[in-house]
Amino acid sequence: MSFEKATEVRLKLNTGADFPALGLGTANRADPPKTKEAVIAAVEAGYRHIDTAWRYGSEGYIGEALKDLFARGVVTREELFITTKVWPTHWDIPKQSFEESLRRLGVDYVDLLLQHWPLAFKKVYEENGDLVQLPVDENGEYLFDENGHYLQGYKNIEDLYLEDKGKRIRAIGVSNYAIPYLEELLKVARVVPAVDQIELHPHLPQKDIVNYAESKGILITAYSPLGANGAPNLKIPLVQEAVKKYNVTPNEVLISYHIRQGRSVIPRSINTERIRNSIRLVPLTEEELEAFDNFGKENPARHIRDKWGANIPGFEYWTG
Ligand SMILES: NC(=O)C1=CN([C@@H]2O[C@H](COP(=O)(O)OP(=O)(O)OC[C@H]3O[C@@H](n4cnc5c(N)ncnc54)[C@H](O)[C@@H]3O)[C@@H](O)[C@H]2O)C=CC1
Numbered sequence: 074m075s076f077e078k079a080t081e082v083r084l085k086l087n088t089g090a091d092f093p094a095l096g097l098g099t100a101n102r103a104d105p106p107k108t109k110e111a112v113i114a115a116v117e118a119g120y121r122h123i124d125t126a127w128r129y130g131s132e133g134y135i136g137e138a139l140k141d142l143f144a145r146g147v148v149t150r151e152e153l154f155i156t157t158k159v160w161p162t163h164w165d166i167p168k169q170s171f172e173e174s175l176r177r178l179g180v181d182y183v184d185l186l187l188q189h190w191p192l193a194f195k196k197v198y199e200e201n202g203d204l205v206q207l208p209v210d211e212n213g214e215y216l217f218d219e220n221g222h223y224l225q226g227y228k229n230i231e232d233l234y235l236e237d238k239g240k241r242i243r244a245i246g247v248s249n250y251a252i253p254y255l256e257e258l259l260k261v262a263r264v265v266p267a268v269d270q271i272e273l274h275p276h277l278p279q280k281d282i283v284n285y286a287e288s289k290g291i292l293i294t295a296y297s298p299l300g301a302n303g304a305p306n307l308k309i310p311l312v313q314e315a316v317k318k319y320n321v322t323p324n325e326v327l328i329s330y331h332i333r334q335g336r337s338v339i340p341r342s343i344n345t346e347r348i349r350n351s352i353r354l355v356p357l358t359e360e361e362l363e364a365f366d367n368f369g370k371e372n373p374a375r376h377i378r379d380k381w382g383a384n385i386p387g388f389e390y391w392t393g
Pocket residue numbers: 097098099100101124125189248249270271295296297298299300301302303304307324339340341342343347377
């Protein structure tokens with residue numbers, strides 16, 4: 074059986090820009106330097122989309138990889154799609170966050186800038202002057218900025234984008250927004266987010282959010298498609314059945330589940346062999362896609378259960 078390449082599928086953002094459906098996730102927080110080799114392997118294998126954030130500590134290593142790839146003529150900046158994000162510590166200073174990301178990445182624009190979480194953290198500083206990513210009090214409770222609000226955080230990114238006129242920030246979007254927050258946002262937004270990046274996989278199909286976002290022209294990017302650390306989704310029986318039927322890797326089944334439904338997906342790996350073996354688009358049938366969604370309704374599991382999200386609609390039953 075011959076397969077289309079997932080790396081060649083392009084979606085369209087509401088800005089009109091092409092959006093490569095398959096991206097490389099880079100939340101390599103345990104070993105950020107490994108990101109350089111992973112990005113080089115991914116781009117050489119045909120990936121054209123890289124997902125990062127200040128939170129991951131990987132932007133500088135992506136910058137090193139890009140320098141190498143550009144110098145060798147493997148790819149040009151214009152052929153790549155780079156997403157980075159504004160962490161809740163920077164909710165009122167997205168320009169600073171964006172400029173620092175650009176510097177670390179060594180590029181002069183990003184294709185997509187996302188509000189990482191609909192939250193605002195208090196500013197607490199490390200001895201070296203850097204902002205503490207996860208500020209907590211003496212009892213370990215997260216410190217939220219009482220003057221901050223998720224809608225204001227988006228508005229600040231929107232202001233930056235409108236001021237920039239789309240030159241250095243080609244599109245903006247959100248992450249970790251479920252329907253109630255999307256509804257509130259759309260009442261006031263001057264720029265409809267191009268993307269909502271959410272956890273999505275056969276254990277968590279979240280069809281309600283997907284359908285709502287898509288009805289508003291917001292594309293979905295699926296994060297943690299393999300189930301995050303340890304990749305537990307690889308063991309789902311339906312995934313294993315598809316692996317045997319199509320003679321593909323479980324990674325390819327899990328990414329194809331999204332791309333076949335018009336969504337973008339950003340699996341993470343630092344294993345260059347696995348990166349290269351994750352690019353075929355498996356022609357999962359309508360029945361198979363429906364079976365995956367039904368499996369999720371009966372076996373829901375959220376793998377990213379960050380406690381700071383406890384008060385965000387959609388996350389409250391899952392944190393802890
Ligand atoms: N916007 C947000 O709040 C979030 C965004 N993300 C983004 O999404 C990306 C993907 O999500 P992740 O949570 O990183 O998890 P993921 O679902 O992509 O899984 C990554 C894990 O699977 C392992 N893995 C990959 N292939 C494997 C294989 N064949 N066998 C065994 N293990 C395998 C990797 O080593 C890694 O530990 C992130 O890297 C990041 O870019 C992730 C979490 C939250």
